[in-house]
Amino acid sequence: EKKIRRIDSAKDKSRAREKDSERLKVEENVFDVPTLKILYTLSNKGVIKAMGGAISTGKEANVFYAEGPDKELAVKIYRIASSTFKAMDAYIMKDPRFTNIRKNKRDIIFAWTRKELQNLKRAKNAGVRVPEPILTEKNILIMEFMGENEAPYPLLKNTHLENEEAKNIFDIIVEYMRLLYKKANLVHADLSEYNILIDPNNLTPIFIDMGQSVTLEHPNAREFLYRDVQNILRFFSRYGIKDKPEELFKKIQAE
Numbered sequence: 001e002k003k004i005r006r007i008d009s010a011k012d013k014s015r016a017r018e019k020d021s022e023r024l025k026v027e028e029n030v031f032d033v034p035t036l037k038i039l040y041t042l043s044n045k046g047v048i049k050a051m052g053g054a055i056s057t058g059k060e061a062n063v064f065y066a067e068g069p070d071k072e073l074a075v076k077i078y079r080i081a082s083s084t085f086k087a088m089d090a091y092i093m094k095d096p097r098f099t100n101i102r103k104n105k106r107d108i109i110f111a112w113t114r115k116e117l118q119n120l121k122r123a124k125n126a127g128v129r130v131p132e133p134i135l136t137e138k139n140i141l142i143m144e145f146m147g148e149n150e151a152p153y154p155l156l157k158n159t160h161l162e163n164e165e166a167k168n169i170f171d172i173i174v175e176y177m178r179l180l181y182k183k184a185n186l187v188h189a190d191l192s193e194y195n196i197l198i199d200p201n202n203l204t205p206i207f208i209d210m211g212q213s214v215t216l217e218h219p220n221a222r223e224f225l226y227r228d229v230q231n232i233l234r235f236f237s238r239y240g241i242k243d244k245p246e247e248l249f250k251k252i253q254a255e
Ligand SMILES: N#C/C(=C\c1ccncc1)C(=O)NCc1ccccc1
Pocket: 055, 056, 057, 058, 059, 061, 062, 063, 074, 076, 131, 143, 144, 145, 146, 147, 152, 153, 208, 209
């Protein structure tokens, strides 16, 4: 009996070690020294009490779960070494809010991080459901965690819906695109089933990832809006939604 218990606990330990090494591996190549310094600063300031696991990992950023002083947090860390900052160029260099930033990589990424915070604030003020934006520190964005028990809400992409439920979600998404445009003077510019979370408690959408969102002064704002419209219609066509892109494009901009 005792022997078996010893084996079990050894197995559990090795499994736990493997999981931690998995987690450590993600964190190793993400947490470079400057990023660790910022995380220590945020922890000393009491903004972050404990870091959790990775929620999302991508080429230009990673999102981690964290415990805050009073609520759960999502910590988005933009990679400085990321190669895709070229893509950021197309959005930020023509945005009148950021024409005066220096051209070096770190400053572009710090400006981009601040831009996502600003865009989330504007979206929230316009009545669009987004994670509550909290603060940025260099290449790190702190926002409200949208999920339960350390598990993020599912992406629209991974949510099974009945046609009726999908239609309700589609109508809210269109309303949010309209509020972003008319009230927040913004276009999401990367809207798709990969950047919308679904709150399973009421099957309603949450917009995320607004680092690339642009104001209507951006020369390509309407192009980006048309692309967002096409992405959304393409995804919802599987639920029998047949709106035309031009009509939806006009409806979102209508007085
Ligand atoms: N913001 C955000 C995100 C989730 C989230 C969940 C729960 N609460 C707040 C945010 C997210 O996955 N964004 C997409 C993404 C970012 C970075 C790499 C890959 C994919």
